[in-house]
Amino acid sequence: MSASIEIENASVSYFMRKVGTSDKASEKGSVGAQIVVGKRYLEIAALRNISLSLKTGDRVGLIGINGSGKSTLLKVCAGALAIQSGSIEIKGMVSPQFALGSGIKPNLSGRRNTELKCLYMGTPQSKIAAATEEVKELSGLGGYFELPIRSYSAGMRSRLVMSLMRLVRGDILIMDEWISAADASVNKTVSKLQSDLIESSSILIMASHSQRILEDWTTTLLWLDRGEIKAMGPVADVYADYKKWMNTKA
Amino acid sequence: MNLWHQIRPFLSKFVRFMHISYLEAKSNYQGTRLGLLWLPVSTLLFTGMLALVFRHSDAMTITEFFLYVLSGYILWQFIQASIITSTDIVQRQLEFAIHNNLTLAGLFGKLLMDRLFEYGINLALLVAVIVLLSPGNVDLNLALFIPFVAIIVPTSLAVSYLVNAVTIFFPDLSTLVKTGTRFMFFASPVFWVATDRTDIRTLLVQYNPVSYYMDITRQVFGILPLQPASWISSALVSLGLCVAGYITFVYSQNFVRNIK
Numbered sequence: 031m032s033a034s035i036e037i038e039n040a041s042v043s044y045f046m047r048k049v050g051t052s053d054k055a056s057e058k059g060s061v062g063a064q065i066v067v068g069k070r071y072l073e074i075a076a077l078r079n080i081s082l083s084l085k086t087g088d089r090v091g092l093i094g095i096n097g098s099g100k101s102t103l104l105k106v107c108a109g110a111l112a113i114q115s116g117s118i119e120i121k122g123m124v125s126p127q128f129a130l131g132s133g134i135k136p137n138l139s140g141r142r143n144t145e146l147k148c149l150y151m152g153t154p155q156s157k158i159a160a161a162t163e164e165v166k167e168l169s170g171l172g173g174y175f176e177l178p179i180r181s182y183s184a185g186m187r188s189r190l191v192m193s194l195m196r197l198v199r200g201d202i203l204i205m206d207e208w209i210s211a212a213d214a215s216v217n218k219t220v221s222k223l224q225s226d227l228i229e230s231s232s233i234l235i236m237a238s239h240s241q242r243i244l245e246d247w248t249t250t251l252l253w254l255d256r257g258e259i260k261a262m263g264p265v266a267d268v269y270a271d272y273k274k275w276m277n278t279k280a
Numbered sequence: 281m282n283l284w285h286q287i288r289p290f291l292s293k294f295v296r297f298m299h300i301s302y303l304e305a306k307s308n309y310q311g312t313r314l315g316l317l318w319l320p321v322s323t324l325l326f327t328g329m330l331a332l333v334f335r336h337s338d339a340m341t342i343t344e345f346f347l348y349v350l351s352g353y354i355l356w357q358f359i360q361a362s363i364i365t366s367t368d369i370v371q372r373q374l375e376f377a378i379h380n381n382l383t384l385a386g387l388f389g390k391l392l393m394d395r396l397f398e399y400g401i402n403l404a405l406l407v408a409v410i411v412l413l414s415p416g417n418v419d420l421n422l423a424l425f426i427p428f429v430a431i432i433v434p435t436s437l438a439v440s441y442l443v444n445a446v447t448i449f450f451p452d453l454s455t456l457v458k459t460g461t462r463f464m465f466f467a468s469p470v471f472w473v474a475t476d477r478t479d480i481r482t483l484l485v486q487y488n489p490v491s492y493y494m495d496i497t498r499q500v501f502g503i504l505p506l507q508p509a510s511w512i513s514s515a516l517v518s519l520g521l522c523v524a525g526y527i528t529f530v531y532s533q534n535f536v537r538n539i540k
Binding site for chain 1: 538
């Protein structure tokens with residue numbers, strides 16, 4: 031099945047309940063989307079009139095300053111946020127990769143957590159044992175794989191979390207920044223996992239600030255500013271414009 | 281054969297999510313000797329205490345009263361879980377769900393499976409205790425278990441979404457819901473007998489919908505005689521809750537995802 035994302039004239043807002051000093055929230059800053067102070071809620075207009083058409087083979091990078099709407103767009107594509115107006119149609123299985131450790135149970139061992147992830151990801155029961163061994167191998171945790179996660183150091187935990195990427199399957203891959211491990215020894219493995227994941231996906235949408243990452247993995251760059259598309263085109267051209275714009279702002 | 285092919289994916293999903301519920305429930309008892317067995321053991325201990333402390337009717341033997349309380353308390357735990365664990369699902373768990381191939385509806389379905397898993401363990405305990413203490417209770421009424429499940433499962437799902445939606449729009453109600461649920465435990469015929477009613481209990485049995493569900497679960501297990509009126513009442517209450525839950529879901533599913 032071919033994957034596709036069709037977004038037409040979509041606008042997305044976050045809503046936050048008003049609290050004491052919320053009336054001052056409409057003050058304009060140098061970053062972030064416009065905040066509209068309503069009667070009961072603050073409306074943060076995170077994306078406005080976005081139109082985007084992606085099909086199998088597309089590799090799209092997202093750039094923009096903080097609060098420009100990159101994460102919002104990723105979350106809309108992942109189904110974590112809804113649009114308020116316009117339309118969105120997604121065909122294919124979406125695999126979001128922006129909160130990798132969510133759902134990890136600290137009381138369970140690395141093995142049990144891996145089995146759980148397998149079950150969530152729909153790995154057939156007959157293949158769970160093999161997939162779990164594969165994750166164990168990748169993580170390099172050895173005997174720690176059998177211990178509760180709460181006994182892991184931060185680095186060990188991130189090794190496991192990243193190795194769990196092995197279980198991810200999806201037609202549409204959504205990444206918020208290239209994932210790098212602090213530990214150089216595991217970085218190569220993680221990079222390989224991400225490369226495999228990207229290559230096997232039909233569509234990639236990746237937010238990043240790194241020109242190298244964007245040039246390596248994406249062919250089209252979408253520049254967002256205050257929730258609107260400022261430019262979209264070949265990575266080199268759009269990134270050059272973005273850099274120039276950033277220099278004028280500095 | 282064709283029917284099997286149709287239901288197989290659902291069965292496979294059911295088994296998968298039961299396995300998930302098992303592993304997750306197990307994690308709550310990690311490090312204990314009894315592990316998951318604490319679920320039925322704690323139910324048994326609490327029921328024993330309730331049955332001993334609150335026994336006030338000579339119309340029932342201690343065994344009958346124990347079974348009365350056990351059946352009521354097991355259902356009460358399911359009802360309570362449907363309400364108090366539903367106050368902040370979307371805000372707390374949606375991101376986790378999205379990363380694990382679950383939609384918003386799927387997340388509520390998964391949490392329902394968790395509740396059903398624990399309920400199932402307690403039901404196994406109830407059946408074992410009935411077979412042990414009062415095997416005569418097991419009769420044709422047990423066939424009513426199917427309509428009983430058909431009533432409580434969608435109701436639990438609907439109540440869960442309604443509670444979540446209400447507490448998202450009115451956060452103050454979150455504490456109220458928890459306090460109200462505790463009050464409802466005492467106001468429902470879990471450990472008191474409806475036939476021993478004083479004036480206030482008459483009102484409670486009549487107007488507290490939980491009492492209808494308590495009645496029908498006890499009828500399924502032969503603890504109370506069959507009363508079609510309880511089934512009709514609980515089915516009507518469930519229908520109302522399911523319709524309200526469905527309408528709320530349709531109209532709020534987009535908005536609730538965007539509230540931070």
